[in-house]
Amino acid sequence: MAFNNTTPRARLASMQDGALRGAILVGVGLAVGQVMAYLLSLVAARSLGPDGYGVFGSMLALLMVGGVLALGIQAAGAKRVVLAKPHGRSSAGSGIVRWSLSAALGIAIATAVVSPAVTWLLHLDGPWLVILVALNLAPFTVGGSLLGVAQGREAYARLAAIYAVIGIGRAIGGIVIVVVTQSLIWTLVGMAIGTWVAVAACWLLAKPLVNWPGEKLANFRLEVFHATHALLALFVLTNLDVLLARHFLTAEEAGLYAVGAVVTKIAFWLPQFVATIAFPRLTDHRRAATLTKGALAVVLIGTASVAFVALFPSFVVAFIGGSAYEELVSEIWIFAAIGASFALAQFLLYSQIAASKRGAIVVLWIAAALLIGLVIAFHASVLQIALIVLGVALTLSLVGLVELFFERSKEGRVAQYAN
Incomplete structure (x- = not known):
């Protein structure tokens, strides 16, 4: 009979190395x-x-x-x-x-x-x-x-x-x-x-x-429907601002906003690999630890992207759009912050899909309606619309983090009761 002499700590380190690779x-x-x-x-x-x-x-x-x-x-x-x-x-x-x-x-x-x-x-x-x-x-x-x-x-x-x-x-x-x-x-x-x-x-x-x-x-069609519905709601929310800017701003201002939106998309997709790797672990017994580590990883990547754009705004604007968009330099970090906030919301949404929770879909559509209403009321400039979108994105992420906190607290109480 062969015995496995690998210690739990060694097995954990091996799994972490595998996840990193x-x-x-x-x-x-x-x-x-x-x-x-x-x-x-x-x-x-x-x-x-x-x-x-x-x-x-x-x-x-x-x-x-x-x-x-x-x-x-x-x-x-x-x-x-x-x-x-x-x-x-x-x-x-x-x-x-x-x-x-x-x-x-x-x-x-x-x-x-x-x-x-x-x-x-x-x-x-x-x-x-x-x-x-x-x-x-x-x-x-x-x-x-x-x-x-x-x-x-x-x-x-x-x-x-x-x-x-x-x-x-x-x-x-x-x-x-x-x-x-x-x-x-x-x-x-x-x-x-x-x-x-x-x-x-x-x-x-x-x-x-x-x-x-x-x-x-069995029931796979229903599972696909719910997952697609949730991701469609996120897709609509994260693309609404460009359409609204195109409608309410001048052609020149809409062009400025479109360049800023490129930075938003980059910051949004940078941490995507975290959700991709974490998703299977969010589905089974590894969920609790993965939730915290994954959310933290997305926050750190988002913070780094915002910091980079804030430190080198002229370079970012010149690289993305060229010299014609120089007036966007002072505001470009806001677009990075929007993307980073939506990236966290995306990770938290995948955690909801993994746990078969439907509440996030309602929250996403409410956020989209709120964004539309606020931009209809306030759309005087590129900065004003960008700040509104940032506020909605941050609020959405905060709601997701609060839900995560209550989930972890509930798990802690259940574990304490079981012991």
Whole structure:
């Protein structure tokens, strides 16, 4: 008989080292995807010209909205895999992938059905661009299931690789075609082909984690719905300010705000790897310790990003927008603070999804309504709108932290009573 002489402290250190390596790997994978998306936008802006790129930006926005379903499948799938019995995780994983195929078909058909309305709303020449968006959403949705399986199995190297491959495939497909053809339609075709090829490659990466054909997943559709609803509410809240600024400010001021919003997005996505790594641990017995450590990590990263922007505002503004946006220098740190605050809110939202709690969804929609009401009442300048958004973001994060505090206090009382 073999004995395990590893001490509890050594096992804990090993798990912490594994989590750290996983965080680095996933952070790199996410960064690769973000950089490739930025390169695609940069090349498209130069190749399509202002008018064409304006339409392309609208199509990217549609992809982001439709892509929330993939995020919901990823979150619900990761949770289902974590909670499955060890011998059933491969079957659960393949069931998730199989379910995503029908979801991909569904969102593609739904997007195509509403294409005439979207065409009218965005003043497009025809429905073909929206239909091509539908063809892009289908593989992206399947990719969400592969990410969920790898995330739930805590296979961080595979998870990072899937993030990177999907980002590279979609971007390369679009970049090559837009440079060669300078056609918006063919660019979306190239992105769709690149994404399908990338997802096929990612299936090979995820294949060792699944056991085909897999099991039927009871109530999985409902779990995906709740996760998608929560993430959609967060998506709406974190993108409202740019739309409101566009509506209420002058064209020049709206441009200034849009540059500030880029800093917001960077600060928002910087700690994303923390939630990605923490999510499986927020689902099982490791939840209590992970909540505190994860929230602290997000706060520290957010504080560092705000401090950097506050110390080097001129550099940040010049790097993001150029010399034409110099008047934003004194206010740019506020946008970093907005992103950092929403990043904490995002982590706390994932902790709610992991625990099957629904209250956060209501809070998010209330925050969105509050933001709209305040900006309607006060919109005299870029600074005024930014301060309102910061106030809402900080309040939302504070509400989440208070809920976290009460959860930990309740767990402490239960443990004390049990002892």
